[in-house]
Amino acid sequence: MAGDQSGEGFAEVMGMLPRINRLSTSLSRGRLMEHALEASGLNLDRPAMGVLISLRMSDEPLRIGEIARRMEVAGPHVTRLVHELERRELARRIADPDDKRARRVELTPAGTEAVNGYLRDIFGWFAEALVDWSPAxxxxxxxxxxxxxxxxxxxxxxxxx
Known part of the structure; x- marks a missing residue:
């Protein structure tokens, strides 16, 4: 195992790992992602919703490579997901204004509605869980x-x- 295991910071990091695991378990048990996917009104998997979220969080249509970079996955995987989203009329490819040979991907109105439902559910869940937290x-x-x-x-x- 790389790194110094005898330094002062090692004990603190080791103490955080169980809490990180508890966080992951809590989110899994609450079926947060599954409930939010159901709230989207569509039968989508997480990777497909990841494409829609990447597009929603962007202020402009994105190239496949940029979506893949944001999702930290391979481009061909995103290409397959975009094909499926296009088939379901949730996303569409448009001409890239900077390079007429390239294409960008944007949400359709139905895609925007689906991702907004998903995000409302996620944000609502967190807002309820953290209602007693101060803005600071x-x-x-x-x-x-x-x-x-x-x-x-x-x-x-x-x-x-």
Whole structure:
């Protein structure tokens, strides 16, 4: 196992792992993702909803490669998902204004409605669970989660070199 296991920070990290596991278990037991997928009104799997969320969170249509980067998956996987979403009229490809040979993907109105239902359910669940948290605590949590994800992503990228 890489890294210094005798340093001061090791015990703190080891103490966090059970809490991270409890968080994952809590989210799984609550079937949060499954309930939210049902709230979308469509029979979609998580990866397909991931494409819709990536498009919804963007301020512009995205290329397949950008969707794959945001989802941290391979481009061909996203291509298959987009084909299915197009077939179901939840997304469509449009011309890329920067490169006429390329295409971008955007949500259709039905896709927007589906992803909004999903996100309403997710946000509502978290809002109910965290109703007693102060705005400052919520901001701190968001800041620390972003930092954790950024550091884990960077570490994973370094490990793959």
């Amino acid at each position: 605590d919520l901001q701190t949590l968001g800041t620390l989660l972003n930092r954790l994800l950024d550091d884990l992503t960077a570490h994973t990228a370094r490990q793959q070199l």
